[in-house]
Amino acid sequence: MxxxxxxxxxxxxxxxxxxxxxxxxxxxxxxxxxxxxxxxxxxxxxxxxxxxxxxxxxxxxxxxxxxxxxxxxxxxxxxxxxxxxxxxxxxxxxxxxxxxxxxxxxxxxxxxxxxxxxxxxxxxxxxxxxxxxxxxxxxxxxxxxxxxxxxxxxxxxxxxxxxxxxxxFDPNGEEPRQAIVAGITNEVDGIVSTIEDKRHGFQDGDSVTFREVVGMSEVNEKIFKIKVKSPYMFSIGDTTKFSQYLREGIAVQVKVPEDFxxxxxxxxxxxxxxxxxxxxxxxxxxxxxxxxxxxxxxxxxxxxxxxxxxxxxxxxxxxxxxxxxxxxxxxxxxxxxxxxxxxxxxxxxxxxxxxxxxxxxxxxxxxxxxxxxxxxxxxxxxxxxxxxxxxxFFEALPETEVNRTLQNSQYDDYIAIFGREALQQLQNSKIFMVGAGALGCEYIKMFALMGCGSSGQGLVTVTDDDNIEVSNLNRQFLFRKNNVGSNKAATACKVGEQMNKTSKFKSYALRVGKQNEPIFNDQFWDGLDMAINAVDNVHARRYIDSQCCYYGKPLFESGTLGTKCNSQLILPNQTQSYSESQDPPEESIPLCTLKNFPYQIEHTIQWARDYFAGFFEDGSQDCIKYLENPGNYIKRILTELKSQPGVLRPKLESVKKFAEVAAKPSLHAIVSLAKNMFQDIFCNQIKQLLYCFPPDHRTSEGQLFWTNPKRPPTPIEFDQNDPLHQLFIHSAVNIFSQIYGLPKQDKFDEIAKLLPTIQVEKYVPKQVQIKENEKDTKEEKSEDDETQIQLLAQELEKLTLGNKEASKQLQECAFEKDDPTNWHIEFLSAVSNLRARNYKIPEVQPFQVKLIAGKIIPALATTTAMIVGAVGLEIFKYILKKDVAKMRNAFINLALPLFLFSEPLPPGEHLDQEYNVLLLGPTKAIPAKWTAWDRISITQQMTLGQFIEYFNQKYGVRVSSITVDQYMVYSNYPLPSQETLDKDLGKLYAERTNQLLPAHKIYLDLTVGGELDVNGVEVNADVAPVKYQYKK
The missing domain is CATH 3.40.50.720 (NAD(P)-binding Rossmann-like Domain)
Structure with missing residues (x-):
């Protein structure tokens, strides 16, 4: 090829x-x-x-x-x-x-x-x-x-x-930074100010260029080397000969080629x-x-x-x-x-x-x-x-005498370095790895080459509920084209066993979480020696982290993002857990910015993705439910969304559009739908926004409304000869074709013949409320919402009489970014760029739209292989019982290149507090300085009364509450009866939760609340989780 x-x-x-x-x-x-x-x-x-x-x-x-x-x-x-x-x-x-x-x-x-x-x-x-x-x-x-x-x-x-x-030409691979200009002074050292709620992010020596500056137009398209004055100001040199700055403008970082x-x-x-x-x-x-x-x-x-x-x-x-x-x-x-x-x-x-x-x-x-x-x-x-x-990495060498007698085997190099004892222990270990994607493939290769699972009770268990896709083949090197559609874990484990026929792998096609705890149960976790996280989402990482803390198992964590990667060692009682350190949350886009005031291409792409989900995905699903039982659907939706007319009305409108075509699907009908969509999105909605906020509109403070970052939009009239307009219609028609089971339209010719015959709904001004910014608390709605909702409901009740078979013909639409035949990315690209054209935002290529809309995580085989190797070395250190001071977390950026190896941080301790903001008073840690790794372990069955007495005698705590997950098993208000106190704690849990004790579990994880006296003062008890064994 x-x-x-x-x-x-x-x-x-x-x-x-x-x-x-x-x-x-x-x-x-x-x-x-x-x-x-x-x-x-x-x-x-x-x-x-x-x-x-x-x-x-x-x-x-x-x-x-x-x-x-x-x-x-x-x-x-x-x-x-x-x-x-x-x-x-x-x-x-x-x-x-x-x-x-x-x-x-x-x-x-x-x-x-x-x-x-x-x-x-x-x-x-x-x-x-x-x-x-x-x-x-x-x-x-x-x-x-x-x-x-x-x-x-x-x-x-x-x-x-x-x-x-x-x-x-690009030393770091980072996206060029942008800043919205709020002002530029006419001085020898001209100062550029950016809007006050957003740091510009530039550094001394950066080069920037400007666009869309009104007034001081001399700066547009020129490159300036800057000096940073503050997070919101930087200087660009002499601006005394330039015109006076009036408004608008964007400063964009320029990457100047460097010679080495x-x-x-x-x-x-x-x-x-x-x-x-x-x-x-x-x-x-x-x-x-x-x-x-x-x-x-x-x-x-x-x-x-x-x-x-x-x-x-x-x-x-x-x-x-x-x-x-x-x-x-x-x-x-x-x-x-x-x-x-x-x-x-x-x-x-x-x-x-x-x-x-x-x-x-x-x-x-x-x-x-x-x-x-x-x-x-x-x-x-x-x-x-x-x-x-x-x-x-000589700190990984054994510190005591070990058996380095070579065996003329594939493991001789490992024996020479780490000794036969360490290798044997690793090969006899029970390892649980979550994820068989890019990281997982590299780990399985490494485990096979090291002979993991090849001795005694040794076993590598791998779970991943995902199947192989074409886009995986660029990094997940254990997979081939003929594996596409197969489960990742099963395929990867099979390849691992082919690499080393003595290594034992076991695969599951399951997602880790509460729903699969009957499989990955207490006995399973108790029998493990270590866990490996090879997943790409925080939720799964936190769950595995919590399980490792609960069962006291070491966790080797790693992750990649493009050229960046990191590893973290999570060792029982020695290091922080994963959940103790968190990245700052991603910056979200305010809803009012997305809906009406975009100023970056990311905003229009996200809007396009939301529109796709709301119209095609929700619309097709809602229409199917509606056609199956119109009366029930209308009644339910009117009840559920009664207080949200701004959501209910567009939902009913989309169902009506889908249902009308479903009665008699045809190419003409879906081309008409597509053309009217264009008119609504890029022309009528924009005219309505300008009707509410004309170009000269001023705020209540007397300031011009359309100032940075708000950009006054321009309506777009449909032009059949414009390639981007054609792409919108062509892609929308093909998506409708898939929903209605009509033939795919590979060529635009037939569509083009129909377009001039279709009339679109002209714009009629409406009285609507629109939020001006994210601080605006008013509800977005139209004055005729209530009337239109009633009218739509009536029309829908009449529409489907005699058309009950239509729901069986409709296909639900589900966004899929990696299918090049479904026209989804083409549609998003057309919408994103047309909306960008509305707001004079620079347009981008379809692939850039795919990256952002599909939330594609940047990934490289190189970064993945490297960080897995770094973790492999730490596994040997753990086997050799190295002091945590010789263990290493890693943060690496291959683009720079930057390598940072550092000692893992110790776990955070719960300390006595004079005032706890959550409990509104003093607290005492029980036991003292407990960490995420600590559990109060109770291995004998107790009645509720015995449990309360145990805590009172051992810790001086007067137990006031016992909860398991979200269930309250015991509260001292009102005081329990003697009959309740005499009940077995496990049976009491079953009674209060109205469910049997889980057959797959041995332990209940109890949260205990209570008080105790310290120097004559009652304080709240900050009690470590209780691991209560309710059966042998």
Missing amino acids: QQSDTKFDENLYSRQVAVLGAETQSKLIQMRCFIYGLRGLGLEIAKNLILAGPKSVTLYDPTVLSISDLGSNFYATHDQVGKVTRQDAAIKSLKELNPYVSVEIYNGQFNGASLSEFSVVVLTDVWDQKFITEVNEAVRQKGHGFILAHSSGLFGSAFVDFSDKFQI EFKSFNASLTHPFAPGKNELDLMDWEKIGRPEQLHISYNALLQFTQKNGRLPGLLNQEDAQQVWELAQQINNSDRGEGALKAELDEKLVKNTALFFSAQITPLTSFWGGIVAQEVVKYTGKFTPIRQWLHSE
């Missing part, structure tokens, strides 16, 4: 294009890439890069597979060891990843001159300095990209050289700082100075290889000693002015050599994600690594 030089499959690449943009994707599909080395690291880079979609990826590694390769090579099998080369073992599976990418084995001359013909050359695990230099110099001369990378034990590096002069200079490989060995920098990039601020030491170690490893003709042996102390000596010699030698010097740590340097020849999948996944993203940066999108990135 071929793709043109600049066109690409928008459905396949939609989540990636949401990050890169269409322009960058068009550049990427023209790139020809070469990768040398297909151990774990090279294979990870190849996989990620092929998914990204360059023109071609050419591979080279004629090394015959060894048994240890299987610990990081997910496309090799046991029967290929010693018989098949790495490139031959991988080529078939790599070709299957993306039909648009040419994936081949290199068979040309293996020298710098030949390789320099590729757009980007990637060398992995190469330690021949002469060969590296030859290739690097040849590639530099062509102005192409060169990347060198290795993953060696717990030490890895990447070196990037994009030649002497390389231009970046790179050093050659040889020059940077002694002087590793990139031009303009004076340090190496750092991932972990507790490791200041470590990258410089690692660079000296890197030089020593190069010299060791050159001197001995081989790499340092695994766990070979003599080789490690030699590398240490070489590092000292290099560090102490005179290598020219400004050459790097570092204070060397002997243990650190030796560790780089001792584990050098090992490759483990957490690290190859981590570095593979980083390096593949660097290849993509050759398009000019995002900031490349400049130029060395070194990092090590």
Whole structure:
């Protein structure tokens, strides 16, 4: 399958294009890439890069597979060891990843001159300095990209050289910021003020341009470098010769291309700082100075290889000693002015050599994600690594003596690093993973390569209720085109078992939540060793977090958003839970802005999506219900929405429109519907708004009503020759065709013939109330709502007599963003851009509409692979019982690139308070300093009286209430009878809730309220949740 030089499959690449943009994707599909080395690291880079979609990826590694390769090579099998080369073992599976990418084995001359013909050359695990230099110099001369990378034990590096002069057109990938202008002064240092309730978000040195400024029109379309004065003001330089500012205007950030200079490989060995920098990039601020030491170690490893003709042996102390000596010699030698010097740590340097020849999948996944993203940066999108990135994770090494006896197995590299005991414990663990999408696929690959579920009672349980779609194939690499429509968890687990036949996976097609607790019950959770969150929504994350806190299980959390990703370790009694830290809520768009006063394309797109839902989705569903039983529907809807005439009237109007056509569907009828929709949305509604608020309308304070951010709209009359008008009609007609079961209209010809014959409803002014802003409390309604509602109800009662079969022919409409045949995105694009045209807002391409309306989450295979690798390493640390000070959360942005590893925060403690704002008085924590992990555990069955007495005796608490979920099981007002006090607590719960005790549960989670005396003063008891075991 071929793709043109600049066109690409928008459905396949939609989540990636949401990050890169269409322009960058068009550049990427023209790139020809070469990768040398297909151990774990090279294979990870190849996989990620092929998914990204360059023109071609050419591979080279004629090394015959060894048994240890299987610990990081997910496309090799046991029967290929010693018989098949790495490139031959991988080529078939790599070709299957993306039909648009040419994936081949290199068979040309293996020298710098030949390789320099590729757009980007990637060398992995190469330690021949002469060969590296030859290739690097040849590639530099062509102005192409060169990347060198290795993953060696717990030490890895990447070196990037994009030649002497390389231009970046977008350093961070963020959307350009916009600010609404409120004023511009005529001064030597002209000050731009923005509207007071919205920060401009600019930074010193940013470049901005202006549009739509009235009065000081000289600033429009010019670029100014700014200085920030405050969150609401910035200066643009001398404006004294400009006209006086009158009104309106938008300031838009401009991304000015930047030129970067790179050093050659040889020059940077002694002087590793990139031009303009004076340090190496750092991932972990507790490791200041470590990258410089690692660079000296890197030089020593190069010299060791050159001197001995081989790499340092695994766990070979003599080789490690030699590398240490070489590092000292290099560090102490005179290598020219400004050459790097570092204070060397002997243990650190030796560790780089001792584990050098090992490759483990957490690290190859981590570095593979980083390096593949660097290849993509050759398009000019995002900031490349400049130029060395070194990092090590030696804190993950065992701190006590472990059994490192190798077994000649695929796990030898893991045994060498972590010991047989840790590996055995991991393989014997019961792991529960929620989600089998992009993150889940990477985790399953990692679990299979590490042998999870291959020993004793070990098992990896995966659940996901979602099915595979075409748009998943760009990131969820375990899936193929023939898997589309299948369940994700079942498919992914099957592939995991194919990767490692000894690993055991079990899948469920279930969503986690209360409804499936009979499956994932108390016994299930009690038997787990750890949980993995691989989901993309906060609700599921919080639920799994609450379950882990309740059952005391570690949770490994991760998430991605484009080039950004994060991981969080949630460890019992040691760290914060997920729910203790929350991102700020997304900024919502005020309803009055959406309905009448949009000023950004996002507003018109959201309005279009809401209109689609209200008219097509709700309208078709309501009409079906109406036609099934007209009398009941009308009676119910009039009762339910009696107090909301502004909602009831349009609902009845849409039902009437759908029902009238349902009586006798035809092409003419639905074209008439579509044309009248156009007239109503883009002409009549706009005329009505201008009737209520004319262009010269003033507020009660005497200010002009139509001032920033309000934009006075212009009505649009239908023009059959306008392509955007045609798109609206064409898409609406096709959506109606699907609802009514009419033939699809692929061509516009038949529709065009009918349009001139259709008359539309002309605008008639009405007296209506419209909210002027979000603070306006008046109800939006029309003066004739009540009359029209009665009339509509009467017409609907008469309409369907003799037409009861019509409901069976109608099809409900449900928005689907990824179906290119349903015309949904075309309709939204037409509505969004026509409404933008109403309000003089710049229009956008249909794909941009799809991203926003479909709430498509930007995603990249590179980011996903990298963060899963980082979590994999933390899992080993947890198995090794590392102190939390050596564990790491991560926040990474590959676009910049920015790496932040930090120690997890401790859990928040409930403390005694002199005044609690919720309880309106002092509180005492029971037990003291309890956290989200704490439960008061009661393992014996009790009567209510015994339970109350237990709390009184142990904690001094006088129990005043007991609740389970939303049910009140006990309240001391009125005082309970002796009969009630003598009832078993579990049976009392069943009685009060009128339901049987859950058969799938062992525990009830009780919330206890009460009081106690502290120094003679009654205070409220802040009681930890009670875990009450009501059966064995």
